[in-house]
Amino acid sequence: MLKNVAAVLLDGVHPFELGVVCEVFGLDRSDAGLPVYDFAVASTEGPSLTTHVPGMTVSTPHGLERLVEADLIAIPSAGRRFGQYPPELLDALRQAVDRGARVLSLCAGVFVLGEAGLLDGRKCAVHWRYAHELAVRYPRTRVDPDVLYVDEGPVITSAGTAAGIDACLHIVRTEHGAEVANAIARRMVVPPHRDGGQAQYVERPLPATRCDTVGEVLVWMERNLDAPVTVEELAARAHMSPRTFARRFQQETGTTPYRWLLRQRVLLAQELLEGTDETVDAIAYRAGFGNAAAMRHQFMKALGTTPNAFRRTFRVRSAA
Numbered sequence: 313m314l315k316n317v318a319a320v321l322l323d324g325v326h327p328f329e330l331g332v333v334c335e336v337f338g339l340d341r342s343d344a345g346l347p348v349y350d351f352a353v354a355s356t357e358g359p360s361l362t363t364h365v366p367g368m369t370v371s372t373p374h375g376l377e378r379l380v381e382a383d384l385i386a387i388p389s390a391g392r393r394f395g396q397y398p399p400e401l402l403d404a405l406r407q408a409v410d411r412g413a414r415v416l417s418l419c420a421g422v423f424v425l426g427e428a429g430l431l432d433g434r435k436c437a438v439h440w441r442y443a444h445e446l447a448v449r450y451p452r453t454r455v456d457p458d459v460l461y462v463d464e465g466p467v468i469t470s471a472g473t474a475a476g477i478d479a480c481l482h483i484v485r486t487e488h489g490a491e492v493a494n495a496i497a498r499r500m501v502v503p504p505h506r507d508g509g510q511a512q513y514v515e516r517p518l519p520a521t522r523c524d525t526v527g528e529v530l531v532w533m534e535r536n537l538d539a540p541v542t543v544e545e546l547a548a549r550a551h552m553s554p555r556t557f558a559r560r561f562q563q564e565t566g567t568t569p570y571r572w573l574l575r576q577r578v579l580l581a582q583e584l585l586e587g588t589d590e591t592v593d594a595i596a597y598r599a600g601f602g603n604a605a606a607m608r609h610q611f612m613k614a615l616g617t618t619p620n621a622f623r624r625t626f627r628v629r630s631a632a
Contacts, residue, residue: 314349314487318382320401320424321355321372324391326364329418329476333386335500336480346495347488354378356398364390379404384414384483387421388476402428409466416468416483418476425467426450434464439472477502489626490582525560526550530572537577537600543569573600578614581607585623592619 317337319330330353338351354374355361362369376398379385385408405415405428417425422438425431426446431453438446443457456462461470461479463486470479477500485493497503529550533541546569547557561569581599584590592604596619601607604619611619 314383314483316350316382317384317386318351318374318378319353319386319388320379320421321353321357321361321370322387322390322397322424323357323361324364325361325370326389326419327368327370328473329388329421330370332418332476332480333388333416336477336484336496337384337386341496341499344495344499346492347484352378356401356404376400376404379408382408382413384416386416386418386480387424389419389421389472397424397427405430412466414466414468414483416470416479418470418479419472422446422469423449425469426453430467431469434467435462436464436467436469437462437471437475438469441472474502489586490579491586494583525552526557526564529557529561530565533569533573534576537573537580538598539600540602541573574610575614577601578610581611581619582622582626585619586626592623595619 317333319333319337321330334351334353337349340348342348352374353370353372354376355372356376359373360369360371385405387405401424405425409415409430415425415430417436419439420442422431422436423442423446425436426449431450433452435454435456436446437456437459440457443455447453447455459471460475461468461482463479463482468479468483470476481493481497481502484496529546532549533546543558544554547554550557550560552560558569561567561572565572567575577599581595581601584595584598585592588595590598592607596602596604596607599607601610608618611617611622615622617625
C-alpha cells in the first residue's frame with residue numbers, strides 16, 4: 313500500500329509539475345476520509361534551488377536520505393542537463409526500484425529516469441516536443457509521443473503539464489480505487505479520469521467557438537451509460553452527419569465516441585463494485601455492458617483484472 317511519497321527537487325524545477333505532486337500527495341484531506349501520505353520534497357543539490365520561473369527559489373530541509381523510505385519517488389520536470397544529474401540520485405532511483413518502490417516522471421523528468429537506466433526495455437511517455445530527443449538519447453526505450461502517461465510496472469512516465477495530474481490520479485486509483493481518486497479529482501476541480509492512451513495533443517483546425525460542439529452529447533452519454541447507442545444516433549443528437557460528428561468528437565476529446573463511452577462504463581462499474589453489494593450481473597447491466605461476460609472482457613482489456621478480483625482487492629482496501 314502506498315504510504316510514503318517523495319518528490320525530487322532539482323535545480324531549475326518547473327513549479328507546475330512540482331505543484332501537481334504536492335497537490336495530489338502532499339495535502340491532508342483526512343477531513344473527507346481520504347488517505348494521507350507521508351510526503352516530503354527532497355533535494356540532492358542543496359537546501360535552496362532556483363526554479364524554472366525567474367526570481368523564484370524552493371527550499372527543503374530533506375536530502376537524498378529521504379528517498380530511502382519512499383514507496384513512490386516523483387521527479388518533476390527541471391533543467392535538462394544530460395549527463396549532469398547527481399550520480400547519487402541515479403543510484404538512489406535504481407536502488408528504490410530494486411527494493412520494490414515506484415518512480416514517476418513528469419514531462420522532461422523522464423530524462424532523469426533515462427540516465428538512471430530505468431527506461432531500458434520499457435515503453436514510456438513524454439511531452440511530444442521531447443519525444444525524438446528522448447528516443448535518440450535512450451534507444452533501448454520505446455517512446456510513445458501520443459499518450460498522456462504510461463504505467464510500466466515500477467516506472468510510470470507522463471507527458472507535459474496537466475498529464476502529470478492524470479498520472480498521479482492513476483496511481484491513486486490503482487492504490488485506493490476509483491472512489492478515492494474521483495474524490496481527490498473533485499477537490500482539485502479536474503476531470504476524474506483521462507485514459508492514459510488518450511492523445512496528448514489534439515488538433516483543432518476549426519475556428520474557436522464559445523462552446524464545444526459535443527458537450528451536450530457528452531452529458532447525455534454520461535447520464536445514459538446503460539443505453540445502447542450508435543454513432544449515428546449520437547450524431548443526430550448533435551444535429552450533425554455521422555462523419556462530421558466523429559471528427560468533431562475526436563478533435564474535442566482526443567478519442568473516439570466508442571472509446572470514450574467504454575472508458576466511462578468501466579469507471580462506473582469500478583465505483584459500483586467498490587461501493588455497493590450489487591451482483592456483477594446487475595452492475596454489468598447498469599454500466600451498459602449488457603452482461604457479465606462482456607464486462608469481464610472489457611475489464612481485462614482496460615485494467616488487466618476481472619470484476620470479481622477488482623472487487624475483492626478494493627473492497628478490502630476500503631475496509632482497511
